[in-house]
Amino acid sequence: MTDPLGPGAVIGILGGGQLGRMLAVAAGRLGLRAHVYDPAPAPPAGDLCHALTTAAWEDHDALRRFAGAVDVITYEFENIPAATLDLLESLRPVRPGRRALEVSQDRLTEKRFLQDLGLATAPFAPIDSMDDLEAALARIGTPAILKTRRLGYDGKGQARISAAADAPVALQAMAGAPAILEGFVRFEREISVIAARGLAGAVQAYDPGENLHEGGILRRTTLPAAISPATRTEAALLAGRILTALDYVGVMGVELFVTPAGPVVNEIAPRVHNSGHWTQQGCTVDQFEQHIRAVAGWPLGDPRRHADVEMENLIGDDMDRVAQIITEPGAALHLYGKTETRPGRKMGHVNRIRT
Amino acid sequence: MTDPLGPGAVIGILGGGQLGRMLAVAAGRLGLRAHVYDPAPAPPAGDLCHALTTAAWEDHDALRRFAGAVDVITYEFENIPAATLDLLESLRPVRPGRRALEVSQDRLTEKRFLQDLGLATAPFAPIDSMDDLEAALARIGTPAILKTRRLGYDGKGQARISAAADAPVALQAMAGAPAILEGFVRFEREISVIAARGLAGAVQAYDPGENLHEGGILRRTTLPAAISPATRTEAALLAGRILTALDYVGVMGVELFVTPAGPVVNEIAPRVHNSGHWTQQGCTVDQFEQHIRAVAGWPLGDPRRHADVEMENLIGDDMDRVAQIITEPGAALHLYGKTETRPGRKMGHVNRIRT
Known part of the structure; x- marks a missing residue:
């Protein structure tokens, strides 16, 4: 691949929701083509792209064909399976790169990354057990919010803890997934x-x-x-x-x-x-x-x-x-x-x- | 068809050049779908539409299928063959309608239509022969411009007449097609x-x-x-x-x-x-x-x-x-x-x- 990409070059987009759709239109406006990959049939981006692959994230043949048909790969959502990324990265540049996905796929990794940069975050603690949760609540206080470390968006995979007594139900809502407790931030x-x-x-x-x-x-x-x-x-x-x-x-x-x-x-x-x-x-x-x-x-x-x-x-x-x-x-x-x-x-x- | 069209309804677009392409994107932004019909393979609009039909204007089977797949038909250019329009109009609403195309497909019809509305146009005369041209030049004067009545755009099918002596060459450039002589307008x-x-x-x-x-x-x-x-x-x-x-x-x-x-x-x-x-x-x-x-x-x-x-x-x-x-x-x-x-x-x- 030669940068910058010129007319007719193909941007591969993982995910065909509304963000993928608006990315595809933007690519078109610059004379580039969009090839969208989405497991769901007829995703929103399907109406406005040069090519659409409908296949599972685990379909390595489809992923290989997709990579072979595009010049660079990007995505509209952060929860791309690691094995999918491993394969795609070996075939084409994936932008933004792996590190950004690793950090943002896991709320705990993200918080630690931000902390290491010296940036302020809400108080937080990793939660794998009721013991962890009790200790964290004692330190962070209530109200607090328990979230799965991975795969949450738009308020899903979250449980509010208003008082210590809410803790068991909140932990149950995580269904055994690794979690993170976050304190509330009083903000303007x-x-x-x-x-x-x-x-x-x-x-x-x-x-x-x-x-x-x-x-x-x-x-x-x-x-x-x-x-x-x-x-x-x-x-x-x-x-x-x-x-x-x-x-x-x-x-x-x-x-x-x-x-x-x-x-x-x-x-x-x-x-x-x-x-x-x-x-x-x-x-x-x-x-x-x-x-x-x-x-x-x-x-x-x-x-x-x-x-x-x-x-x-x-x-x-x-x-x-x-x-x-x-x-x-x-x-x-x-x-x-x-x-x-x-x-x-x-x-x-x-x-x-x-x- | 029910007006107004709602999400998922399909706009048929005749012609897939840049205008069809930008119309397709606009339809998408409103939650509508674009189905583009163009005789050329891989037209510019092909990258940004819900569906693309590649078929000749004379392919009545393809036109019928296209009409059956859309809710309303529009176009990005005015030179659609009359028989194509006849068929499509019998199957779906075509907007803008027939009258607009009849008027704009023929420079003479257009000038007469504008004149009948009481609007000012350049002086003009229909030209079917050298006699017509000589008589028209005597009335309108030079410089003037001879144009085919139909199918001209971006300066094609036109011949400038700077002096009466240019007339035979200009008429030859029309290749026997019905033409119109237009006088020049001095404009600011x-x-x-x-x-x-x-x-x-x-x-x-x-x-x-x-x-x-x-x-x-x-x-x-x-x-x-x-x-x-x-x-x-x-x-x-x-x-x-x-x-x-x-x-x-x-x-x-x-x-x-x-x-x-x-x-x-x-x-x-x-x-x-x-x-x-x-x-x-x-x-x-x-x-x-x-x-x-x-x-x-x-x-x-x-x-x-x-x-x-x-x-x-x-x-x-x-x-x-x-x-x-x-x-x-x-x-x-x-x-x-x-x-x-x-x-x-x-x-x-x-x-x-x-x-």
Whole structure:
């Protein structure tokens, strides 16, 4: 492979959900092609890509054919099985690389990585038994939250512990999986930084957005966030340190709690991020194009924000409001092509330009 | 078919060039699917659509299958054979409708239609013989331009007549095809209005852009155009009259000459238009989404312009400048995925936000 990739080169994308779909469109806009790999038939990205492979993560023949058909491989989600990665890495560059996935696939590894970088995190402790949990609760206190170390997202695989008496039920909810106890952080607001690092090491960050979660799912991201210039700068620098430490290539979402003592890292996601969707209407180069640029070995684009934006996720029955949303001036609708509406399912989002 | 079309409905698009490609992406963003029909293998839209049919315009079996797989049919170019349209119209709604195609497929019909609406055009005369041409030149004068009535674009099928002596060679260049002689219009500038009409008759127009052509091919479109508020209003109203007279559904490009005596209509294109590409960075709802909204029976989007923009076409060797363009702050690059560069071939465009 020669960097940068030119017209007609193929970006392999693991995962064909809405993030893979928007990555595929971004690749297209740059004259590149997207080949999507997803175990599910007819994933959202299937409608907007050059080629689609429908096969299991364990199907090594399919993975080999996929790798042979693409120039570089990236992904829209972090929970790719290790054996799948081992095989793909032996055949094509995988960007972002292995270290970012190792760190973000395991909440404990992630917390320790952040701590080693000198960054603030919530207090935490590894939990493999009731003894561990009791000791950790004695140190961290309540309320706290018990999470599986791996495979959690959007509030799944989590149990809140309001008082010590909740501990046994919470541990049972982990179903024997290795877990981590996290203390709560008293924060003023939650923000996220969408940052990117290019193949040659350049780093760029978008202006931090302010996030509002409901039921563990992102509801809104608002730009600008109500934070001081110092916090804005600190957030960008901190994200840059994370990316550089991981020798990262691509876009990362870094969720931060803003506290009186400074920013605390909540979690990192080694991929384009829901809280970065506002960049589609707020910037010339959005997070999807930025990620493709990095992965394809292109220079990073200008991340400057040219408008105030509010991004609202359309979840489940929010689809009932689409008929009204499409009549709103300044509202840019993005639907993911999902025909089946389910509670909690992300169906699309709206970016509202605020003037 | 029920209007408006909902998630998963399929828009059939005749023609898979860059316009079809950007229409397919716009359909996807609204949760709709695009099925592209093109006689050429691997057209630009093929990388970004739900389904692709590769078959000739005369292949009635393929056309029937295509119509059976889509909910509504639209097109990216006006020169669709009449028999193809006859068949498709009998099976599915075709939007914009037949009348718009009849008018725009034939320069003479178009000029007469505009004249009947009371709109100013260049002086013109139908030419079927040397006698016709001599008589027309005596009336219209030189310089003038002889064009085939049908199938011309980007300066093809045209011959300039600088003096009466050029007439025989110009007529020969028509190769016996029915032709039209057009006088030159002395104009201050050329602008175009991208206007849309919804299924229920609502009309919206984008701010007119100012066009610069080179060698018969659009080079740049600049927003705002250097025109008076009165001209801006007149241009929008005039476009609205054309769309309403045609009972039009979709986006139309209306090219105008601005003259001291008022706007003169140069030509109309019953489709999204190269001079409307600036809307991708200048508006919340761009011309491609606006067209899909109209064709899918949705309300039209807000056409307000939120930035000054210059669109530059990337033609042939302009591709050599891509490496520089991607480092320019505020420049949004759009490549069409064409791997073979040829002189005069439209390879992509750049929208530059001007602040």
